[in-house]
Amino acid sequence: MIRQINRVTGVLIFLILALIVNVSYLQVFKAKELRQAPGNQRILLNEYSRARGAILVGSESVAKSKSTSDSLKYLRTYPNKSTYAPITGFYSLVYGATGLEQVENDILAGNDSRFFVNRLQQLFANRKPMGGAIRLTINRDAQTVAMRALGGRTGAVVAIDPETGALLALASSPSYNPNLLSSHDATSIQKNYELLNNDPRQPMLNRPLAMTLPPGSTFKLITAAAALESGKFTAASIIPGPKRLKFKNSTKYLNNWTGKQCGPNGKTTLKNALTISCNTSFAWLGMNLGQDKISEQAKKFGFENSFQVPMTSATSRFPQNLDGAQTAMSAIGQFDVRATALQMAMVSAGIENSGIVMKPYLVDKVLGPDLATLQNATPSAFGRAVSETSAKVLQDMMVAVVNNGTGTNARIAGVRVGGKTGTAETSPGSPAHAWFVGWANAGGKHVAVAVVLENGGGATEISGNGLAAPIAASVMRAVLSK
Amino acid sequence: MSQILRQYTVSTRRSTELVLLVGAWLVGVFAWILVDASSDSGSLGGWSALLSAGLLLLCAHAVVRWQAPYADPVLLPCVALLNMLGLAMIHRLDAANAARAIANDSPQPTPDVYLQLTWMLLGLILFSLIIALLRNHRRLAQFTFTSGLIGIVLLFLPLVPGVGNVVNGGRLWISILGFTFQPGELAKIALAIFFAGYLVGRRHTLAHVRGSILGIGVPRFRDVGPLIFVWFVALLVLVLEHDLGTSLLLFGLFTVLLYVATSRRSWVVIGALLLGVGGSAAYFAFGHVRIRFSIWLDPFSQANGDGFQIVQSLYGLANGGLFGTGWGQGYPQLVPFAKTDFITSALGEELGLAGLIAILLVYAIVVERGARAAVGTRDPFGNLLAIALTTVIGLQAFIVIGGVTRLIPLTGLTTPFMSYGGSSLVANYILVALLIRISNSARAPQNFALDLPKSEVNA
Numbered sequence: 001m002i003r004q005i006n007r008v009t010g011v012l013i014f015l016i017l018a019l020i021v022n023v024s025y026l027q028v029f030k031a032k033e034l035r036q037a038p039g040n041q042r043i044l045l046n047e048y049s050r051a052r053g054a055i056l057v058g059s060e061s062v063a064k065s066k067s068t069s070d071s072l073k074y075l076r077t078y079p080n081k082s083t084y085a086p087i088t089g090f091y092s093l094v095y096g097a098t099g100l101e102q103v104e105n106d107i108l109a110g111n112d113s114r115f116f117v118n119r120l121q122q123l124f125a126n127r128k129p130m131g132g133a134i135r136l137t138i139n140r141d142a143q144t145v146a147m148r149a150l151g152g153r154t155g156a157v158v159a160i161d162p163e164t165g166a167l168l169a170l171a172s173s174p175s176y177n178p179n180l181l182s183s184h185d186a187t188s189i190q191k192n193y194e195l196l197n198n199d200p201r202q203p204m205l206n207r208p209l210a211m212t213l214p215p216g217s218t219f220k221l222i223t224a225a226a227a228l229e230s231g232k233f234t235a236a237s238i239i240p241g242p243k244r245l246k247f248k249n250s251t252k253y254l255n256n257w258t259g260k261q262c263g264p265n266g267k268t269t270l271k272n273a274l275t276i277s278c279n280t281s282f283a284w285l286g287m288n289l290g291q292d293k294i295s296e297q298a299k300k301f302g303f304e305n306s307f308q309v310p311m312t313s314a315t316s317r318f319p320q321n322l323d324g325a326q327t328a329m330s331a332i333g334q335f336d337v338r339a340t341a342l343q344m345a346m347v348s349a350g351i352e353n354s355g356i357v358m359k360p361y362l363v364d365k366v367l368g369p370d371l372a373t374l375q376n377a378t379p380s381a382f383g384r385a386v387s388e389t390s391a392k393v394l395q396d397m398m399v400a401v402v403n404n405g406t407g408t409n410a411r412i413a414g415v416r417v418g419g420k421t422g423t424a425e426t427s428p429g430s431p432a433h434a435w436f437v438g439w440a441n442a443g444g445k446h447v448a449v450a451v452v453l454e455n456g457g458g459a460t461e462i463s464g465n466g467l468a469a470p471i472a473a474s475v476m477r478a479v480l481s482k
Numbered sequence: 483m484s485q486i487l488r489q490y491t492v493s494t495r496r497s498t499e500l501v502l503l504v505g506a507w508l509v510g511v512f513a514w515i516l517v518d519a520s521s522d523s524g525s526l527g528g529w530s531a532l533l534s535a536g537l538l539l540l541c542a543h544a545v546v547r548w549q550a551p552y553a554d555p556v557l558l559p560c561v562a563l564l565n566m567l568g569l570a571m572i573h574r575l576d577a578a579n580a581a582r583a584i585a586n587d588s589p590q591p592t593p594d595v596y597l598q599l600t601w602m603l604l605g606l607i608l609f610s611l612i613i614a615l616l617r618n619h620r621r622l623a624q625f626t627f628t629s630g631l632i633g634i635v636l637l638f639l640p641l642v643p644g645v646g647n648v649v650n651g652g653r654l655w656i657s658i659l660g661f662t663f664q665p666g667e668l669a670k671i672a673l674a675i676f677f678a679g680y681l682v683g684r685r686h687t688l689a690h691v692r693g694s695i696l697g698i699g700v701p702r703f704r705d706v707g708p709l710i711f712v713w714f715v716a717l718l719v720l721v722l723e724h725d726l727g728t729s730l731l732l733f734g735l736f737t738v739l740l741y742v743a744t745s746r747r748s749w750v751v752i753g754a755l756l757l758g759v760g761g762s763a764a765y766f767a768f769g770h771v772r773i774r775f776s777i778w779l780d781p782f783s784q785a786n787g788d789g790f791q792i793v794q795s796l797y798g799l800a801n802g803g804l805f806g807t808g809w810g811q812g813y814p815q816l817v818p819f820a821k822t823d824f825i826t827s828a829l830g831e832e833l834g835l836a837g838l839i840a841i842l843l844v845y846a847i848v849v850e851r852g853a854r855a856a857v858g859t860r861d862p863f864g865n866l867l868a869i870a871l872t873t874v875i876g877l878q879a880f881i882v883i884g885g886v887t888r889l890i891p892l893t894g895l896t897t898p899f900m901s902y903g904g905s906s907l908v909a910n911y912i913l914v915a916l917l918i919r920i921s922n923s924a925r926a927p928q929n930f931a932l933d934l935p936k937s938e939v940n941a
Contacts, residue, residue, distance in 0.1 A: 002857050004742040005869045009853035012876035016846045019880060020839050022889040026799045027835040034800030039785055042801045042813055069584045 044093065048072035053108040053131030053369065055088050055100060057138045063088045063101065065131075068184070076101075076182040082175035083147050086206050087138065087362065089311075090178035094189045099206070100134065100362065103310045107132045107366055114366065114374050130369035137166035137364045137377070141478040142447075146171035149471040153457030156207035156341040159475050162349035162439060162448045164379035165358030167309060168479055169449075172207040174199075209313040212338035213452060216424025217277045217406075217464070218435045219333025221347055224274055224397065226297035227285050228390040235271040235393045242266035245280040247287075247325035254283050254328060257423075274397045275405035277421060279332050286331020291322045294331055300385040301347045301357055303339070309360050316343040334425055341450045344437045346382075349448035351398065352418070352439035355391035357382040398438065407436065409469035412477055415442040419472065421464030431455040436468030440476040447479040495555035496547045502559030503543050507536045510566025513809055514573060520810025521577040528573065531599050535569065538606045545610040546918060553613075554855060554921035560848050561899050561914050565602060565907070567841065568900030570809070571821070571828050572598050578815035594821060594902055601904035605911030612915035619920045623863045626679025633672035634715070636665040641722055666719075666728045667896070667909035670874055671916070673732065677739045678866035680708070685743035685862070700748055709749070712736040713756045720764055726774065727881055727895035731874065733757060738873050743866060778891035791818045795827035795886045799838075806834025821902035823894055826883045842883070845898075849876040852917050858924030868920045871913050 026034070035043065051074055055063040062084040065074040076091040078084065089099015097105060106112040110131040139159070146157035150173035159169035180192040196204050205211065227233040241262025244253045262268040262278035273281035286294060298318040299305070307313045319326065319336035329335035342360060350357035359382045366375040386394065398418030401407040407419040419438025426432060434456050439448040449472045456462035511532050518528060539562050546553050576593040583590050616622070622629070639656050640646035647655035647662060655662050681688070688705050713733060720729040737753030740746075764771045773788050781789030781796070794817040801812055814820045814828030821828075830838040852872030856865050875898050882901075885892035896906035 001742060001745065001862060001865050004745055005853060005856045005865060008738055008742055008869055008873060009849060009856075012849045012853075012873065012880075013846055015876065015880040015884075016842050016849065019883050019887065019889060020842050022884070022887050023799065023830060023838050023842075024835055026796060026887060027803055027830065027838070031800040031803050034796055037782070037797065040797045040800075041816065042797055045813055069581070 045072065047109060048074055048093075050074070050110060051130045051369075052076060052091070053110070053133040053367070055084075055108070056133055056135040056367075057084070057140050057143070058135075060140065062136075063091075063178075070184055072184050075184060078178045078182070081177045081179065083144060084138075085175045085178050086172035086208065087136065087143075087170050088178060090181040092181045092189055092193075093184065094186050095181065095193055098204070099311060104134055104363065107134060110369065112366075115368065132369055132374065133367040133371060134363050135365040135367060136362055137161070137164075137168065138170065138362070139168040139479055141481075142169040142475050143171060145169075145478040146471070146475045147173065147175065149474050150453075150457075153453055154201055154207075154455065155451070155453040155457050156211065157449065157451050157471060157475055158208045158341045158345040159447055159449045159479060160345050160349045160358075160360055162353040162358065162446045165349070165360045165382075166364065166377070166379070167360050167362050168447060169475055170208050170309075170362070172205070174201050174203045176203040206311065207452075207454075208341040208450075209309065209311055210340070211454070212314050212316060212340050213433050213454065214335075214337055214424040214426065215333040215339040215344055216422035216433065216435055217279075217333055218344055218347075218420050218422035218437045218450075219331070219337055219339070220274055220277065220282045221351065221394065221398070221420050221437070222298050222301060223282050223285055223289070223294055223331045224270065225301075225351075225386045225390060225394060226289050226293045227270060228393055229297060229386055230289060230293060232288075233270055233285075235269065235397060237270050238267050239270055239273060239281050240266060240284045241268040241273055241278045241281040243280070245283050245328070247283075247328055252325060254280060256280050271397050271400060274420070275400040277401075277406045282332045283328035286328045287324055289331075291318075291320070291327045291330065294318065294327075295320070297385070300383060301350055302343055302382060305382075307342065307360055309342070309362050311362075313342050313360075314340050316340055333422060341452050343450075344435065344452075345448055345450035347385075348398075348418075348420075348437040348439050348450060350385040351391050351394045352441065352446060352448050353391075354388045355384050355386040357385050402438065406463075406465050407438065407469050409465045410436060410438050410473045410476075412440060412442075412473055412480070415440050415476075415480060417473070417476065419469065421469060423462060423464050426455065431459075432462045434459075434462050434464045434467040436464045436472045438469075438472050438476070440480060442480045445480050447476050449475050451475075494547075494551045496543075496551060499546070499553075499555035499558060500543055502556065503539055503562055506559045506563035506566055507532075507539055509563060510535065510570055513567065513570035516809035517570060517574040517577060520808070521574075521581065531569075531573075531596060535566065535599060535602060538603055542606045542609055545613050549613045549617075550918060550922035552922045552926035553918045554851050554925065556847060557851050557914060557918055557921065560844050560851070561910070563844055564841070564899035567829065568825060568897075568902070569595055569598060569602070571814070571825055571832075571900070572902050574810055574832070575815055575821050575828065577810065582815070597904070598902055598907070601907045602911075604904070605908040608908060609911040609915040612912060613919060616916075616919055619859075619864055619867060619916060619923065620861055622675050622867065622916075623679045623682065626676055629672045629679065630676035633669045633676055636669035636672060637715070637719060637728075638722070639665045664896075664903065664905035666723075666725060667905040668912075670728070670731060670735070670878075671871070671909055671913050674735065674870040674874055674913075675867060677736055678863055678870050681739055681743035682863045682866055684708075688740065688749075689744040689746055701746065701752075706752065709736065709740060709752065709756070713760060717760050717764070720760075720771075721768075724768075724770060726771065726893035727878075727885075730881060730893055731878055731895065733760075734877050735870060735873055738877075739866060739870055742869055774891045774893065778888060781888065791824065792886070792888055792892055794818065795824050796888060798827045798831035799887065802831040802834045802838075804835050806830075806832050806837055808832060822896060823882060823892075823901065824886050825897050825900050825902070827886050829900070830887075841900075845876065845879045848872075851921070852876075855917055855921035855924045859920050860923070860928075864920050864923065868917060868924075871917050871920075874913060875910070 052065040054061040068075045089101045091097045091101040108131045142159050146169045157171040243261045244255045256279050295318045303316045306315045316339040326335050330337050364377050368374050402410045402417045402419045406421045410419045417440040422435030424433040434453040437450045451468040451471045453467050573595040579591050645656045716729045716733040740749040777789040781792045785793045798817050812831040814831050817824045856868030882895040882897050884890040896903050898910050
């Protein structure tokens, strides 16, 4: 009987060993697969159980986690509602994250390797890891003014510090309230998302970064830059500016938007052509310089490139393999030229910054959970677009546009402001896009802006000066505190 | 000379028991503190609970020291450790329920841990009474058929109209004076006594062989009767009460005891055959058995249906990983029945593989110590009863833990000493009291152990 008892004991111990082998398999070898199984709520709960880091503008939190008493311990809130939505994006239980919430998730969730020491401390203190915060380059006043100035009209505003590439405003309109998508109520999130997603005006689209539009006459800055850089032209060069221009190898004509010739005998200086935005002059310049020169110049300003700000911007394009008419139309920012507001702001900023284009960025500082600085942004150049001399000439030409040309609504008393308007034709029957790109500096402060109102933002009378220039002026004033 | 001396100064190891018991209690205290620290609700009521649990264990130890000085010193600390860990986890899940109630603006639920503590008190009182009053386990042999009758009555009590309750599809509860009780838990002890007493007198008859097939002796046809009877009772439990776990446990226990008593492997073969027949008949006859089987094979295809519990249990274990999330840091409340059947996955999530292996090893130690008592005691009834009780604990732990970790189909039993539930805890303390009593006679110097007339010893 003793031997049988020992055998039974052996079997029982064997059964317990089988349990040990089985749980080892589950908790070590199969654990990863089980953790990642769809429908395993624990991943989400883990992420929501940590205090996610704040997104700061100055000392103000524009996105922050508030502790709650429900099972998802922290609620993401956006105190300024729609104002910073194009920047922060949303952080949703159902739809994941967008904007900085998505791109900087590792920092905000505290997974970034820079938090290793912090994580160790928290581990020993038996605390949940906390996320780090990010401080933005955004200028609170400029962003607020830009969003208010757009006032729900479809459009975008970008403001950049030309010397560093720091983004001072990144406005998209119409915007949305990210709180609606970041609640803990899945049903209401779904309802709100469907509403926003089905809105034909696409409030969740990040227009300044993602929307590429024909830049219209603002593109003449690039054509002018190409002309100056070619060495064949100066600001005083006399170029044709007839009432209408016959395209090369074509029977078609381009009419001036004013319906008049741009100077006596259909001739004008390059400077005056930009000041009054003469289409025929720039179309002629385009054909004279050829598509390669203009394309190359556009590339030097950032075309054919996308930028991580850290959200990825859309690529601005200058078309290839053009015939004469197409080259002429592209030189005035029509045909298939497409640019983001960010790109056009960079053109303006490059000219203001003596020809050097800086890479745009949004994150000024990465902060630890204790708000100690872990990393400072290091501005870096994208490259030189034009020589310092050409930049000076272009600046003067742009100042002339604002002082006595097509961009008079961008004037700021006592401040040197340069700019260029644009009214980009779209498909026949659709209203044009109203553009303004420009820059200003005063008291050691610099700012470059681009403003676009898609299809004129619904206005009946569409012009860059009438619609976009006042917005640009108010944003620049906010940056310069004028 | 030294040999003679050793014979008279057998070490009782009672101080070892005390030290281990204090250690087990401290593990529970630390767990409790960590739970409170993580839920930032640090209630003072917790301290009175912990102190009373410690006091109860100390009293139990005192009774053992006084009434069963030669008892195995490891058994009580082992089950106390399991009990303390169970209490801490129930407390932790109480905290989760309280937090959920706050979030939903619903009234605060009554914590279960204090009721469990009351059951622990009752369990340890009965434990102490058995140690104190049952001076020799052989006396139980006199109650063989009484125990059998009590066992059967307890087993089928839930079927009596007016007393029985249906909970979660199983008719295994009775309610008396507002308390619900699972009499099947006590039945298993009564039946263990009955099986041991019955088989000890009949083991020579049952060992007879009629012939042999493939080298294994075949018992006489009329001797198969008792096994068939138990098989039938187990099937009745399954059919009438939907209690797969108890049914399996009972039948497994009897088969094991038949084998131990007769030394005939043929009983194991016949038992396995009957289990196969009964199992497949149940599979084809009952939808609930088929569901259990299909969610065992593929729980993920029904992750939001019948497989929900087991899938959540596996997610919990995976979340725990190697070292666990730590007390109060995981989400064991997401697993249904986390306090009862699924307490293992709750512990596996927060204590990790390391903690779970430690817990499983504690069960292994209990089994080994029980077996040591079974081998050491000098009477066949004691041998049989001790291995019966040991098998009950080991097999029950395997059936329930194997079920929630998907090693075997989920059948639903309580996890000995850890699960929330009074009947289970009380019954298991009674069971361990009997084991400790047997171990006392196994380890006592021979001349002191024989305090009964010789005729009874060889009964």
